[in-house]
Amino acid sequence: MSTLAQIARDLGLSKSTVSRALRGKPGVSEATVQTIREAAERVGYIPSVTAAGLSTGRNEAIGVLVPSTNRWFYTTALSGVDRALAASGYDVVLFDLHYASGSRRMFHKKLLRRRVDGLIVLSTEFDEIEYAQFATVGMPLIAVGGTVRRMPRIGIDDVEVARIATRHLLELGHTRIGLVGGLDADGLNQVVPIKRTDGWTLELRGAGVCIREDWMVEGGFRLPIAKQAVAELLDRVGEDRPTALLCLSDEMAMGAILAIRDAGLRVPDDISVIGIDGHPFAEAFGLTTCVQDAEAQGSLAAQTVLAQLQDTTHRAVGRITPFELTVRSSTSAPAV
Amino acid sequence: MSTLAQIARDLGLSKSTVSRALRGKPGVSEATVQTIREAAERVGYIPSVTAAGLSTGRNEAIGVLVPSTNRWFYTTALSGVDRALAASGYDVVLFDLHYASGSRRMFHKKLLRRRVDGLIVLSTEFDEIEYAQFATVGMPLIAVGGTVRRMPRIGIDDVEVARIATRHLLELGHTRIGLVGGLDADGLNQVVPIKRTDGWTLELRGAGVCIREDWMVEGGFRLPIAKQAVAELLDRVGEDRPTALLCLSDEMAMGAILAIRDAGLRVPDDISVIGIDGHPFAEAFGLTTCVQDAEAQGSLAAQTVLAQLQDTTHRAVGRITPFELTVRSSTSAPAV
DNA sequence: GTGAAAGCGCTAACAG
DNA sequence: CTGTTAGCGCTTTCAC
Numbered sequence: 001m002s003t004l005a006q007i008a009r010d011l012g013l014s015k016s017t018v019s020r021a022l023r024g025k026p027g028v029s030e031a032t033v034q035t036i037r038e039a040a041e042r043v044g045y046i047p048s049v050t051a052a053g054l055s056t057g058r059n060e061a062i063g064v065l066v067p068s069t070n071r072w073f074y075t076t077a078l079s080g081v082d083r084a085l086a087a088s089g090y091d092v093v094l095f096d097l098h099y100a101s102g103s104r105r106m107f108h109k110k111l112l113r114r115r116v117d118g119l120i121v122l123s124t125e126f127d128e129i130e131y132a133q134f135a136t137v138g139m140p141l142i143a144v145g146g147t148v149r150r151m152p153r154i155g156i157d158d159v160e161v162a163r164i165a166t167r168h169l170l171e172l173g174h175t176r177i178g179l180v181g182g183l184d185a186d187g188l189n190q191v192v193p194i195k196r197t198d199g200w201t202l203e204l205r206g207a208g209v210c211i212r213e214d215w216m217v218e219g220g221f222r223l224p225i226a227k228q229a230v231a232e233l234l235d236r237v238g239e240d241r242p243t244a245l246l247c248l249s250d251e252m253a254m255g256a257i258l259a260i261r262d263a264g265l266r267v268p269d270d271i272s273v274i275g276i277d278g279h280p281f282a283e284a285f286g287l288t289t290c291v292q293d294a295e296a297q298g299s300l301a302a303q304t305v306l307a308q309l310q311d312t313t314h315r316a317v318g319r320i321t322p323f324e325l326t327v328r329s330s331t332s333a334p335a336v
Numbered sequence: 337m338s339t340l341a342q343i344a345r346d347l348g349l350s351k352s353t354v355s356r357a358l359r360g361k362p363g364v365s366e367a368t369v370q371t372i373r374e375a376a377e378r379v380g381y382i383p384s385v386t387a388a389g390l391s392t393g394r395n396e397a398i399g400v401l402v403p404s405t406n407r408w409f410y411t412t413a414l415s416g417v418d419r420a421l422a423a424s425g426y427d428v429v430l431f432d433l434h435y436a437s438g439s440r441r442m443f444h445k446k447l448l449r450r451r452v453d454g455l456i457v458l459s460t461e462f463d464e465i466e467y468a469q470f471a472t473v474g475m476p477l478i479a480v481g482g483t484v485r486r487m488p489r490i491g492i493d494d495v496e497v498a499r500i501a502t503r504h505l506l507e508l509g510h511t512r513i514g515l516v517g518g519l520d521a522d523g524l525n526q527v528v529p530i531k532r533t534d535g536w537t538l539e540l541r542g543a544g545v546c547i548r549e550d551w552m553v554e555g556g557f558r559l560p561i562a563k564q565a566v567a568e569l570l571d572r573v574g575e576d577r578p579t580a581l582l583c584l585s586d587e588m589a590m591g592a593i594l595a596i597r598d599a600g601l602r603v604p605d606d607i608s609v610i611g612i613d614g615h616p617f618a619e620a621f622g623l624t625t626c627v628q629d630a631e632a633q634g635s636l637a638a639q640t641v642l643a644q645l646q647d648t649t650h651r652a653v654g655r656i657t658p659f660e661l662t663v664r665s666s667t668s669a670p671a672v
Numbered sequence: 673g674t675g676a677a678a679g680c681g682c683t684a685a686c687a688g
Numbered sequence: 689c690t691g692t693t694a695g696c697g698c699t700t701t702c703a704c
Contacts, residue, residue: 055682
């Protein structure tokens with residue numbers, strides 16, 4: 001574990017010269033730069049980020065706050081964040097809230113240990129105290145996915161995406177439309193479910209289509225729960241069932257499809273199913289869905305934070321990212 | 337952002353006293369400890385890990401090397417690692433190889449920046465050069481999941497798990513058994529697929545059951561690929577098809593089930609399907625599988641690394657973790 | 673019990 | 689172009 005001082009001594013140079021040379025700073029002759037580079041290479045010198053960070057105040061690391069690492073959106077966005085950050089030589093420090101469990105109370109302490117230069121928050125909600133803590137952090141902050149109050153945010157328009165999905169069903173001629181939604185079973189972001197539900201409501205109202213409360217079930221944003229909920233729905237309503245189901249996430253939509261098939265019904269002949277997200281398994285299910293690019297959102301967030309780090313005057317700005325309706329075989333016109 | 341020096345000055349004490357008090361070290365009077373604690377609390381003092389790390393040589397962070405954040409096993413193990421680490425106040429810095437893409441060449445440089453005190457490797461393979469680099473790292477190392485040569489490893493017995501799964505099919509009376517396996521489509525760990533395939537081969541040989549090469553397909557360890565592969569298999573073999581399929585991962589097993597149903601066949605009546613892993617969606621598919629606890633493996637790895645950090649003489653030791661055959665509705669005796 | 677001083681490995685003025 | 693001198697914020701002997 002050789003140090004700067006070490007190789008400076010060996011070469012009979014000063015630490016500053018070696019430091020400058022190794023970082024490609026101007027003011028060192030071509031020749032010495034060569035010598036230094038070689039020496040560094042030879043001894044396998046690798047600078048200590050922490051030491052450098054202490055003196056510059058930059059850690060070359062940014063934190064990513066995730067509610068859980070067990071969900072498609074978070075891990076995919078995380079992947080995008082990492083990709084963009086790695087390209088700039090930054091490390092990512094992961095803060096996993098584990099479904100908002102006890103570790104929660106401590107998270108700000110860890111964040112403030114000055115280990116990271118910025119923070120990316122993946123759709124997590126905070127209480128007033130936590131917001132106050134954020135205010136004192138004083139580092140670039142940005143949210144991805146679910147809205148987080150008082151923070152610039154990158155993500156799709158959750159109301160609109162649900163409207164588009166609902167509209168697709170309406171345009172196919174459906175008027176008996178159920179909803180698989182509800183809040184996240186693990187208590188993750190609540191804004192997303194609410195907004196998507198709003199989109200559904202607005203669109204149906206706009207079309208003058210009746211909203212049947214008994215066709216609304218709670219899928220918990222997870223496949224197994226949604227499957228169970230839809231199974232119960234079908235059981236309960238008998239022949240008086242919806243001809244289409246809007247599922248507020250693809251995971252739930254896949255659960256719905258499994259339940260429908262298990263009930264001896266066919267998709268889309270008996271019931272059309274549409275999802276939201278663009279889960280990697282969606283295509284195999286023939287699922288019609290609105291595809292969003294979580295990885296790109298993560299990358300964009302990372303770039304935004306990086307930009308703020310470069311130029312302190314640069315204010316972070318949120319962004320509404322696109323999604324695309326992808327029609328597959330899970331939706332069709334209702335049977336007559 | 338108050339510092340130790342700051343609060344020492346305010347109190348008219350020395351930095352050392354404040355440092356000792358805040359870390360609960362002996363040699364400070366009860367009274368001053370109180371005073372200091374309060375002052376620290378009041379100004380919202382939070383120590384800088386990097387500064388502390390510079391002087392102690394410990395960063396209170398450990399690195400986790402993942403091949404990808406888009407697969408069940410990795411994210412689940414990662415979750416376990418984080419949980420155990422967080423409990424000890426350690427941070428996790430994530431090194432995502434992104435399917436062994438270009439970032440790969442740089443990974444050791446980042447690892448060696450002295451940012452982390454130890455490293456947990458989630459089933460990733462390395463070449464000779466990379467191994468040499470690891471050797472120079474000189475920090476606690478442990479692998480989770482797929483075997484990594486020259487490193488203690490925590491994970492299930494991949495040969496055995498495939499034998500058990502195969503045996504389940506044999507015991508049900510199947511003799512026409514196909515395999516959905518092949519290497520990972522993203523070039524991730526190759527040891528796992530190979531070992532599991534070995535288990536399958538050994539078990540069938542032992543039972544004197546014929547291995548039909550034309551019933552072996554490459555599922556790439558991913559649902560969509562497996563679905564496609566099984567669809568082609570069924571198409572190709574017509575009536576001369578297997579009565580059971582061993583899938584080397586649950587993702588592939590779910591793909592197989594989707595393909596079988598799409599072909600108009602029934603699970604398990606026409607074809608039984610068994611998987612390996614214990615994916616959270618498995619139950620909704622009624623999938624019989626061998627369940628392993630990825631989260632526990634991650635936690636165990638973290639604890640092992642932590643133990644080594646505490647006691648330098650403590651040698652890391654790998655461990656074979658358990659799995660359990662969970663029978664559901666995707667397997668039954670073959671039709672007569 | 674408490675303080676002074678040195679040092680962790682690096683960067684950043686400021687001289688020369 | 690290169691070296692000197694201070695720190696960055698904390699821990700850790702070693703005195704008092």
